[in-house]
Amino acid sequence: MHNFDYHAPKSLDAALTMISDREEAKIIAGGMTLLPTLKQRLAAPSDLIDLAGIADLRGVKKDGNEIVIGAMTCHNDVATSDIVKANIPALAKLAGIIGDPAVRHRGTIGGSLANSDPAADYPGAVMGLNGTIVTNKRSIKADDYFLGLFETALERDEIITSVRFPIPERAAYQKFRHPASGYAVVGVMVSKTGADVRVGVTGAGPCAFRMSEMEAALAKSFTTDAIKDLKGNADDLLSDIHSTNEYRAHLVGVLARRAVAEA
């Protein structure tokens, strides 16, 4: 790992000043991706600005019909939150199967979403639950946030402060978990609120996306039968040593049906 200067600001304003003053600086949240990246020298920032000391960025609350999760809330705190379990149990389940327990004590929802790893779980949740990414500048709807492989709508001087999830009537998350890494080979979050159905997919493509054909079919009939002939479009999906794109396309269909059955 190349060396860098480390900063631990106590406020969001202080962090924003630091990042605007230092062109090669990087923000660190839980560090579960960034630190391994630095070890491999795939990145060499001049400065690391650690958000862990900003208390306002942590915690879970219910605000009207939404659950609001602070960006620096770790996965274990989401998985075990009484508020999340009571209102969006599918989200608590998702947080509880990220990585392993030690990773869940460090990794954060904001870090996961800022990184937008194609195989991360939270992007699937934000897509499937119609979440909103709140930053120091604006609110970004799920549909506008994920742009491509490790690419999001975030600007350089933009920090995620919280993520808002509308409480669905029904929702479930199903994941084909890579047996060694725990990452999603494919993960599908299905939710239903009134007439609105969303199917968010992670792991399968360059970034999280929705299955609109499935959503339309499920809006007519929220049953596994309604989507029995639907699967992902292999041409748009990733192939790697873990899975071909065709297999991922197949998994999108299987996991969506399992999620509908569970929701």
Add this chain to the structure above:
Amino acid sequence: MTSKVTLTVNGKERSADVEARTLLAELLRDQLGLTGTHVGCDTTQCGCCVVHVDGKAVKSCTMLAVQASGKQVTTIEGLAAADGTLHPMQEAFREHHGLQCGFCTPGMVMMGIDIANRMPGADEKTVREQLEGNLCRCTGYQGIVEAILSVANPGAVKDHHHA
């Protein structure tokens, strides 16, 4: 450039000059001489380096020493009593033969305590799932799982090896 980091390790305040890139595992092992914390993979996978930071299990190879500033860190060396009496989890590993070569053992014990703290009454399946991030390359999981289970959920362990 180094900076001074001060933290509490096994109940004692310790200070050291570290580079920003120094890992918590490196601080513990190389500067504080606490070599009970092992580094197996150095890639957040094997769990040999698990310690407790403010009471929670973390992988010390994937945390900067400076991030532990002001925190309470407990390592395997901090478990036994001053007179050598083992911590109940260490005793359970001894009783249930929860180790073969011993390399993964410090991380397994630290994670075992974390599991027992978070999930009292956990069943065997849960303990195995919770050990996701701790690898034993001797594959001696049976004894490890029994040891952790015997502390987290004493009623769940059958006394098979005395049969």
